[in-house]
Amino acid sequence: MGSVTLRYFCYGCLFTSVTWSVLLFLYFNLSEESRSFYRNVPIKGLQSQGFQHRFQPRFTRGPGPQYRDGGQNRKGQKPDLSPEMGMIFNEHDQEVRDMGYHKHAFNVLISNRLGYHRDLPDTRNEKCKERTYPLALPTASVVICFFNEAFSALLRTVHSVLDRTPAYLLHEIILVDDNSDLTDLKEDLDTYLQNNLRGKVKLVRNEKREGLIRGRMIGASHATGEVLVFLDSHCEVNEEWLQPLLTPIKKNRRTVVCPVIDIISADTLVYSPSPIVRGGFNWGLHFKWDPVPMSELNSPDGAVAPIRSPTMAGGLFAMDRSYFNELGQYDSGMDIWGGENLEISFRIWMCGGQLLIIPCSRVGHIFRKRRPYGSPGGQDTMAHNSLRLAHVWMDDYKEQYFALRPELRNREFGDIGERVALRQRLQCRSFKWYLDNIYPEMQVSSPNNKPQQPVFVNKGLRRPRVLQRGRLRNLLADKCLVAQGRPSQKGGAVVVRDCDSRDPEQEWTYDEEHELILAGLLCLDMSEIRSSDPPRLMKCHGSGGSQQWTLGKSNRLYQVSVGQCLAVVDPFSHKGYVAMAICDGSPSQQWQLEG
Numbered sequence: 209m210g211s212v213t214l215r216y217f218c219y220g221c222l223f224t225s226v227t228w229s230v231l232l233f234l235y236f237n238l239s240e241e242s243r244s245f246y247r248n249v250p251i252k253g254l255q256s257q258g259f260q261h262r263f264q265p266r267f268t269r270g271p272g273p274q275y276r277d278g279g280q281n282r283k284g285q286k287p288d289l290s291p292e293m294g295m296i297f298n299e300h301d302q303e304v305r306d307m308g309y310h311k312h313a314f315n316v317l318i319s320n321r322l323g324y325h326r327d328l329p330d331t332r333n334e335k336c337k338e339r340t341y342p343l344a345l346p347t348a349s350v351v352i353c354f355f356n357e358a359f360s361a362l363l364r365t366v367h368s369v370l371d372r373t374p375a376y377l378l379h380e381i382i383l384v385d386d387n388s389d390l391t392d393l394k395e396d397l398d399t400y401l402q403n404n405l406r407g408k409v410k411l412v413r414n415e416k417r418e419g420l421i422r423g424r425m426i427g428a429s430h431a432t433g434e435v436l437v438f439l440d441s442h443c444e445v446n447e448e449w450l451q452p453l454l455t456p457i458k459k460n461r462r463t464v465v466c467p468v469i470d471i472i473s474a475d476t477l478v479y480s481p482s483p484i485v486r487g488g489f490n491w492g493l494h495f496k497w498d499p500v501p502m503s504e505l506n507s508p509d510g511a512v513a514p515i516r517s518p519t520m521a522g523g524l525f526a527m528d529r530s531y532f533n534e535l536g537q538y539d540s541g542m543d544i545w546g547g548e549n550l551e552i553s554f555r556i557w558m559c560g561g562q563l564l565i566i567p568c569s570r571v572g573h574i575f576r577k578r579r580p581y582g583s584p585g586g587q588d589t590m591a592h593n594s595l596r597l598a599h600v601w602m603d604d605y606k607e608q609y610f611a612l613r614p615e616l617r618n619r620e621f622g623d624i625g626e627r628v629a630l631r632q633r634l635q636c637r638s639f640k641w642y643l644d645n646i647y648p649e650m651q652v653s654s655p656n657n658k659p660q661q662p663v664f665v666n667k668g669l670r671r672p673r674v675l676q677r678g679r680l681r682n683l684l685a686d687k688c689l690v691a692q693g694r695p696s697q698k699g700g701a702v703v704v705r706d707c708d709s710r711d712p713e714q715e716w717t718y719d720e721e722h723e724l725i726l727a728g729l730l731c732l733d734m735s736e737i738r739s740s741d742p743p744r745l746m747k748c749h750g751s752g753g754s755q756q757w758t759l760g761k762s763n764r765l766y767q768v769s770v771g772q773c774l775a776v777v778d779p780f781s782h783k784g785y786v787a788m789a790i791c792d793g794s795p796s797q798q799w800q801l802e803g
């Protein structure tokens with residue numbers, strides 16, 4: 209008797225597990241909803257394989273045939289990313305996103321989903337596209353230093369160079385690993401390079417952390433091409449980026465050139481053009497972007513002619529290799545990061561070279577809101593490096609710096625004998641000559657120590673066009689999203705309350721920047737780091753990301769940088785709390801903007 213019961217129990221178990229397996233199989237294979245947003249994504253294989261890709265080792269979707277055929281029917285069109293590219297489907301996605309922000313300060317979930325190749329909008333001026341460049345140009349060694357970079361961002365940098373550089377100009381790519389401790393940058397990277405990029409990419413590993421400055425010198429010492437091109441490890445080069453950089457160097461080997469640095473959003477990875485600006489600095493020895501003076505724009509070529517720039521941003525530039533050595537490379541007494549870009553800029557101009565920004569060369573760069581790593585001892589390398597450059601290059605003008613940083617006046621900065629000797633050997637001009645001739649806009653009497661304007665996120669004063677206006681009603685609770693307190697209160701929470709069509713404090717504006725503005729005052733905003741926090745009302749910053757929302761299918765209200773949807777917590781509670789949740793299309797996540 210007992211054994212019969214047991215047997216039927218086992219049959220039951222078997223039947224149940226088979227049913228579940230079939231159901232799960234059907235769910236994962238037929239779930240159109242979940243993968244619809246991959247439609248525009250230029251990674252081979254994603255569409256046909258459905259969900260499989262998430263469980264594959266990522267190497268399988270690295271190189272291989274690219275989404276180039278798309279060029280046929282998409283020519284002239286801007287390759288757009290779906291705003292829902294960062295949607296979170298499960299805990300694993302959530303972890304990738306949150307850890308990514310923590311370690312890299314940008315959206316690694318989207319970066320991984322983009323893969324290693326993608327089309328970019330051609331952001332050059334139309335006139336650049338008509339230009340031709342000499343066929344005989346010097347060859348380039350591209351040097352990319354990295355420290356704990358996100359694997360997918362690093363590989364996209366490398367592949368963008370391989371995809372968009374004529375092979376005969378690309379002598380080599382040299383990667384310098386500055387003793388990273390992220391495990392995937394060790395064997396996984398070795399394997400990937402060996403299997404896919406053998407002979408194209410050299411990898412140099414530092415035994416100890418050297419920092420960006422010595423890291424670049426190490427990379428340069430391994431290079432054998434005629435021109436060195438330094439890139440950050442989270443860049444993507446655009447169409448025909450290298451030829452316009454090499455051409456002025458061929459003409460005059462004492463020319464150092466920078467591309468225009470386009471913006472890749474840290475939250476959405478969307479690529480957009482930068483305005484044409486040039487490099488300056490303030491007396492705190494911080495780099496800043498300046499508008500280009502009219503005198504530079506008057507040439508017959510106007511918008512596409514090279515622009516003389518007093519300084520460079522530092523991460524991206526090209527320079528004749530023998531000239532780099534002749535000019536004293538970098539100051540090896542500088543640590544990790546900071547100040548080296550001003551030092552090399554001053555040195556170029558003061559010692560007989562010139563520094564140009566080339567508007568027809570475009571390279572995208574992920575602009576992060578913070579630097580996700582420190583220095584080994586936690587020391588202020590920016591101050592140490594700035595002190596060295598002030599003492600070697602700035603003559604009496606270093607007093608301008610000390611006036612702002614009196615605490616540094618007696619700070620130790622190491623031995624600068626070699627650099628002083630270099631300045632003498634090269635017979636460099638005075639800092640006064642540099643200010644008078646290269647940067648006359650610099651105010652000496654009234655130190656320019658105002659906080660820097662973030663030029664890159666500045667989209668100007670234009671107000672975004674309003675797409676829709678109305679109350680934002682949750683369909684399940686039949687209530688409207690309003691401020692918990694006053695709609696003018698910065699940092700205030702939002703809740704759902706009874707709708708009132710006459711109440712102006714319930715009116716939301718939805719604009720072309722995908723912002724949701726309550727009562728014409730503040731924007732609905734999500735914390736970048738802690739996606740578990742509820743949304744709040746914050747001052748509109750106009751740079752997308754945390755304030756970017758899309759009203760998607762099945763009435764969902766999707767938050768772009770968090771990858772989740774807005775939901776009411778308990779539709780029957782009078783508290784009316786709302787929170788972000790994984791988008792599941794449930795009624796509690798359905799909203800309508802009603803005019």
Ligand SMILES: [Mn+2]
Binds near residue numbers: 440442523574
């Ligand atoms: Mn960077």
